[in-house]
Amino acid sequence: MNHKMIEVEDTGLSFETDLDLEQLGDLAREMIAAIGEDVAREGLVKTPRRVAEAWAFLTRGYRQTLEQIVNGAIFEAEGSEMVLVSGTEFYSVCEHHLLPFFGKVHIGYIPDRNILGLSKFARITDMFARRLQVQERLATQIAEAVVEVLHPQGVGVVIEGLHLCMMMRGVEKQHSKATTSAMRGIFKKDARTREEFLRLIHTQE
Numbered sequence: 685m686n687h688k689m690i691e692v693e694d695t696g697l698s699f700e701t702d703l704d705l706e707q708l709g710d711l712a713r714e715m716i717a718a719i720g721e722d723v724a725r726e727g728l729v730k731t732p733r734r735v736a737e738a739w740a741f742l743t744r745g746y747r748q749t750l751e752q753i754v755n756g757a758i759f760e761a762e763g764s765e766m767v768l769v770s771g772t773e774f775y776s777v778c779e780h781h782l783l784p785f786f787g788k789v790h791i792g793y794i795p796d797r798n799i800l801g802l803s804k805f806a807r808i809t810d811m812f813a814r815r816l817q818v819q820e821r822l823a824t825q826i827a828e829a830v831v832e833v834l835h836p837q838g839v840g841v842v843i844e845g846l847h848l849c850m851m852m853r854g855v856e857k858q859h860s861k862a863t864t865s866a867m868r869g870i871f872k873k874d875a876r877t878r879e880e881f882l883r884l885i886h887t888q889e
């Protein structure tokens with residue numbers, strides 16, 4: 685597969701992709717036609733290409749690995765206090781409707797031997813969020829990645845997400861905000877550790 689650099693419109697950002705943008709664009713054009721729109725209408729002419737590039741971006745997490753992201757940013761721990769990285773924004777796509785869900789991720793862990801550079805938690809979150817997801821799995825994958833990289837005493841992940849598939853389709857509006865969590869190690873076994881983590885998240889808000 686050949687890699688192409690894609691400029692994200694109006695942002696000055698760019699990213700690399702090896703996806704077949706022609707094929708994705710053709711599918712977008714077919715979908716536009718299938719919903720009864722005129723694909724030749726001026727406002728829609730460039731839409732298939734934009735959709736292809738947008739989806740390449742929204743799913744770029746499939747083409748990243750944990751090793752690439754961590755990239756050696758593991759340091760020796762100086763203590764065994766809880767580390768909290770809370771309120772990290774995420775944007776993902778629900779695998780049931782291909783509509784966005786987004787919100788905040790809170791990660792806490794108690795190191796054993798190692799700690800990870802703080803910025804890496806947002807990158808790990810992004811790698812899993814930029815795939816087709818369900819919010820429960822997103823929490824589990826982040827927690828398991830932290831375990832894999834750091835072998836900490838424990839880790840907790842709480843995600844608060846708003847689901848456009850619920851909000852825009854007008855169903856069960858009261859459940860459009862979902863909270864999911866994944867606990868590993870001491871966060872799972874010890875209620876006091878878990879409570880401290882949950883209390884810390886709420887004092888940050």
Ligand SMILES: [Zn+2]
Nearest residue numbers: 778780781849
């Ligand atoms: Zn959905």
